Amino acid sequence: MSLSFGARLRTVLDEHGPLCVGIDPHAALLDAWGLPQTAEGVRAFGLTVIEAAAGRVGMVKPQVSFFERFGSRGFAALEDVFTAARAAGLLVIADAKRGDIGTTMAGYAQAWLEPGAPLESDALTISPYLGGGSLAEAIARALPVGKGVFVLAATSNPEGAPLQTALVQHGRTDEPQETVALRVTRDVTALDPHDGALGSVGLVIGATIDRSRFALDDNTLRTVPLLAPGFGAQGATPDDLRLRFGTLAGNVLASESRSILSAGPDRIAATIDERAARYQEVMGG
């Protein structure tokens, strides 16, 4: 029995702090870095970020879309980036937002979370439009082998709120209504028996949202890893970590991409150092 993802994540958060470095080789950044718009370009970009991140932070989050646009060659580049990251001791969160049902969803878990798979990562972001319960087969495959998932719950993009704050109809008037984000949260965390320690089924929660609109209170989230994009260029600061997440701050993965990547290949290591130190300071590390 391998250590759970939640337990491994707890160690990484305690040792390295909350900063998670995004790897987003979009076209403008490849240009800025002087790299070609090819699979070779995204491979070189990814490997450079890994080299800079190793020893400075505990986690990286490659954005799969930017590799996928080069087809099978882009995925071969992503495999190399994952291999380098895991060899460097970094926890790899594959940001792919996969979502389907039954054996099809199980296929995505096999692709990203099965030990020995070419795209093996430590955790995968997944999307619950087909219902939190539709993700059960992926979660059932991930947990026993020490892998985790982060389920989209309450995101910071404005188009997301109408759907994620919509109220589930249950046909009873004597019970409070629940938001979609809360329903998803309840459905997926129920699949993770983690006994009070940090769980292996996490959520994606925007750093800048007003959680009360989504009805996601501290008690519901107490042992849930929270992957929070929106730090850095998108507006949230290290101080917001304490301010917005309060007692949950210790379970947050603060994801920064543009603010770090735009430093360019020569300045990225120093930028990661600076940013990581700021989070450690806020967290009292």
Place this chain on the structure above:
Amino acid sequence: MSLSFGARLRTVLDEHGPLCVGIDPHAALLDAWGLPQTAEGVRAFGLTVIEAAAGRVGMVKPQVSFFERFGSRGFAALEDVFTAARAAGLLVIADAKRGDIGTTMAGYAQAWLEPGAPLESDALTISPYLGGGSLAEAIARALPVGKGVFVLAATSNPEGAPLQTALVQHGRTDEPQETVALRVTRDVTALDPHDGALGSVGLVIGATIDRSRFALDDNTLRTVPLLAPGFGAQGATPDDLRLRFGTLAGNVLASESRSILSAGPDRIAATIDERAARYQEVMGG
């Protein structure tokens, strides 16, 4: 300016009828077909289905997850399947259910819908948990180059209904509330100016659902292509096409996978012929 996806789809539906053959090489089917659990296995499976489908139906729907589990080699196999399908004149709907925001979502459109891309298809299934509007960049890239999308709306798996029928909060009491499925439908079809002809932004709608629960009436869907999984092994019959979709039946892509694929490599062509004829009969073709 290329012909729109909706126009191309109209021609295919009129000429070949509604049957869309799924390509779902999951583990049990590979075993049943005597194929290895490898990228070579899914390639051989896919190419055999394409050979059987060519000339018998107008469309195929490869399920990306089952290729993805073999990493970059699985995607190379999928590229070969797509190339063979398009060379055979089949419309290819990549069932990948991708969903993200902004430039990340644009990356998925580049991957699957850009002419000349290694994974070029005719249409891509996409997922709107981040809001219908979050998919705008993908739709904006797809339409001008004659490509289409199918957005998850109202699905037949039971775990999907609580989320998809949830009511969007708009804070006004004088207007009717709308379901998530309806809101998504409105948001994405508004991005497709198609002037009364069949559109290029379609929806995924389960074949067996009660559409009234999702508030998706005929008027809202009149010019929207409807990709309907659930035919065949999952319970819906060719007769259900008329029965459940009524005046919309002519815009439905009836997707069958298991019922056809379980015939095995030797019987699949004959099975496709039989099934296609049954749909043509129902549709009066």
